[in-house]
Amino acid sequence: MERDKSKLKLAADHISYEYDKSGANRHKALDDVSFEVYEGEFVGLIGHTGSGKSTLMQHLNALLKPDQGTIWYDGQDIYEKGYDRKELRRRVGLVFQYPEHQLFEDTVFNEVCFGPKNFGMDEKQSELSAYAAIKKVGLPDECFYHSPFDLSGGQKRRVAIASVLAVKPEILIMDEPTAGLDPKGREELMEMILSLKESEGLSIVMVSHSMEDVAKLADRIVVMDKGHIVYDDEPRKVFAHYKELEEMGLAAPQMMYVMQDLKDAGFDVRTDVTTIEEAKEEILRIVT
Amino acid sequence: MGIIDINKVTYEYIRRDEDGNVEGITTAVNGVSLNVKAGEFIAILGHNGSGKSTLAKHINALLVPEEGSVIVDGMDTADEDKTLSIRQTAGMVFQNPDNQIIGQIVEEDVGFGPENMGVPTKEIWERVEESLRTVGMYEYRKKSPNKLSGGQKQRVSIASVIAMHPKCIVFDEPTAMLDPKGRREVIRAARALNDVENITIILITHYMEEAIYADRIFVMEEGSVVMQGTPETVFSQVDMLKSYRLDVPEVTELAWELKKAGVPIKFPILTREELKEELIRLGKR
Numbered sequence: 001m002e003r004d005k006s007k008l009k010l011a012a013d014h015i016s017y018e019y020d021k022s023g024a025n026r027h028k029a030l031d032d033v034s035f036e037v038y039e040g041e042f043v044g045l046i047g048h049t050g051s052g053k054s055t056l057m058q059h060l061n062a063l064l065k066p067d068q069g070t071i072w073y074d075g076q077d078i079y080e081k082g083y084d085r086k087e088l089r090r091r092v093g094l095v096f097q098y099p100e101h102q103l104f105e106d107t108v109f110n111e112v113c114f115g116p117k118n119f120g121m122d123e124k125q126s127e128l129s130a131y132a133a134i135k136k137v138g139l140p141d142e143c144f145y146h147s148p149f150d151l152s153g154g155q156k157r158r159v160a161i162a163s164v165l166a167v168k169p170e171i172l173i174m175d176e177p178t179a180g181l182d183p184k185g186r187e188e189l190m191e192m193i194l195s196l197k198e199s200e201g202l203s204i205v206m207v208s209h210s211m212e213d214v215a216k217l218a219d220r221i222v223v224m225d226k227g228h229i230v231y232d233d234e235p236r237k238v239f240a241h242y243k244e245l246e247e248m249g250l251a252a253p254q255m256m257y258v259m260q261d262l263k264d265a266g267f268d269v270r271t272d273v274t275t276i277e278e279a280k281e282e283i284l285r286i287v288t
Numbered sequence: 289m290g291i292i293d294i295n296k297v298t299y300e301y302i303r304r305d306e307d308g309n310v311e312g313i314t315t316a317v318n319g320v321s322l323n324v325k326a327g328e329f330i331a332i333l334g335h336n337g338s339g340k341s342t343l344a345k346h347i348n349a350l351l352v353p354e355e356g357s358v359i360v361d362g363m364d365t366a367d368e369d370k371t372l373s374i375r376q377t378a379g380m381v382f383q384n385p386d387n388q389i390i391g392q393i394v395e396e397d398v399g400f401g402p403e404n405m406g407v408p409t410k411e412i413w414e415r416v417e418e419s420l421r422t423v424g425m426y427e428y429r430k431k432s433p434n435k436l437s438g439g440q441k442q443r444v445s446i447a448s449v450i451a452m453h454p455k456c457i458v459f460d461e462p463t464a465m466l467d468p469k470g471r472r473e474v475i476r477a478a479r480a481l482n483d484v485e486n487i488t489i490i491l492i493t494h495y496m497e498e499a500i501y502a503d504r505i506f507v508m509e510e511g512s513v514v515m516q517g518t519p520e521t522v523f524s525q526v527d528m529l530k531s532y533r534l535d536v537p538e539v540t541e542l543a544w545e546l547k548k549a550g551v552p553i554k555f556p557i558l559t560r561e562e563l564k565e566e567l568i569r570l571g572k573r
Contacts, residue, residue, distance in 0.1 A: 047467075048437060048467045048469060048470075049437045049438040049439070049466070049467050049470060050437055097465075150303070150312075152336055152337045153336040153337065154336055176465075179464055179465055180336075180383065180461065180464045180465075180494070181336060181494065182334070182335035182336050182338075182494050182533050182534065183335075183494060183496065183533065183534050183535035184335060184530075184533030184534070184535075185335065185336055185533065186494075209466065209467045209468060209471075211468065212538065246469075249437070249467055249468065249469035249470070250467065250468055250469070251468040251469075253538075254497075254538040254539065254560075255538065255542070257560060258539060258542065258560060258563060258564075261560060261563075261564040262564065262567060262571070265564065265567075265568050265573075266573050267567075267571055267573055268573075276538060276541055276542050276545060277545075279542055280542060280545045280546060280549065283542075283546060283551075283567065283571075284546070284549060284551070286567075286571040286572055286573075287546070287551050287567070287570045287571050287572070288550075288551070
């Protein structure tokens with residue numbers, strides 16, 4: 001993929017990381033990984049459990065320090081002496097898996113105000129920022145003074161995302177934001193994330209186990225396996241390697257298999273199809 | 289009578305303020321009746337907060353109904369003397385494998401249940417072996433559970449339940465945290481338990497693809513059962529499912545879209561194989 005280097009925001013530069021370096025469970029989670037995030041793009045990060053996705057995520061906002069290599073943000077090495085890594089953590093927002101388990105305040109509004117206050121914004125600014133963030137995630141006004149614990153699963157998750165948005169990040173990294181949500185909840189949350197990208201110009205990195213979701217939303221897909229990045233390309237090119245993906249415990253979107261079935265049966269159809277809409281068009285061509 | 293007989297069950301969560309005054313009442317399950325025959329594979333669908341998990345917790349007496357009754361293999365869950373045998377009869381597998389595994393080694397984890405039940409040592413080992421073989425995890429018996437993938441951990445959780453020789457297993461969103469391979473492994477294990485061991489399966493899921501193997505599907509909304517029937521009947525009602533915040537499998541949706549575009553395609557279609565056959569019949573090569 002051709003990219004405009006002037007829009008490069010964040011880069012992991014040949015990083016390696018090992019857990020339990022001196023112990024019995026010594027294990028190399030990242031092995032010479034290079035990974036870039038550009039302004040305003042949506043990156044899907046996929047890989048089986050234990051492939052290194054979460055370890056990589058935690059490097060991107062300096063929660064873990066690489067053993068080798070470094071991280072660049074806006075052209076600066078974040079491990080250079082004097083670099084403000086707290087500010088980096090504000091710019092690169094991390095939404096963990098099941099973030100609703102981390103809610104603790106008595107009202108939704110206080111919950112969302114906590115982040116900005118913690119990053120040193122004054123009372124007034126924090127409140128304005130929290131208000132805007134709650135609006136952005138699409139929570140109704142009457143939620144503001146409810147306890148976050150009285151909300152539904154999908155709403156709690158929105159509160160958790162709003163808490164990260166309230167500190168005004170430039171990149172939002174999310175670990176399986178739709179896990180455990182019902183189909184409609186998944187769809188709504190995905191729409192909300194897309195709108196953040198469109199209206200705020202946020203860059204998004206989304207870790208997901210749903211091949212359909214990343215195929216639909218991501219501009220680029222990065223595939224991890226055993227601590228390495230094995231593919232980094234636009235979705236249909238990555239999913240063309242569906243056989244290799246299966247060997248890694250992943251898969252291609254359902255629709256790609258459907259088209260492959262038809263091709264195997266002798267139809268002249270495209271197989272680089274990832275969504276229902278595209279599959280429908282291709283099939284209408286051969287049945288009408 | 290079936291193995292599980294849920295009869296007009298109602299359950300409410302009551303929220304109280306600091307002084308113990310009632311702040312609000314949420315009726316999670318509202319007059320639900322549901323009968324499951326031994327050896328059946330049942331799927332329960334419904335959006336977050338529709339009452340599925342609350343209902344499921346009634347099946348092994350984690351919750352006892354406020355109104356109505358739940359009879360499991362002839363035992364009333366309201367009878368406290370029966371609680372232990374009910375939990376042996378109806379096991380549960382939850383969403384997060386990390387919360388269910390307690391042993392340091394896989395076989396120890398699987399042996400915990402039968403040991404706790406007072407099964408003689410020799411038989412415990414037989415059960416551990418048999419359960420791990422059933423879910424295809426026998427080679428991992430000496431491993432530490434933290435070394436396993438999500439799908440493997442979840443299969444260990446299943447083995448731990450099977451080791452107690454249940455007649456019925458309730459799976460509460462067992463694949464929500466797993467990668468595609470893990471999801472396949474767990475669903476395959478559940479289907480094999482049903483087909484081969486004849487264990488009754490109740491699967492709660494948000495993945496419509498996983499429900500197509502069920503004998504019957506129940507759809508819950510606001511604490512009530514609003515749809516029920518075979519996968520064919522339930523998934524043919526695309527608009528109604530969507531109104532309940534649910535969906536249909538992707539291939540079903542594709543067939544639905546083709547049908548709306550005027551293609552004389554059979555409906556519903558639930559599997560890739562069916563879709564392929566239909567399109568071969570309809571298509572021009």
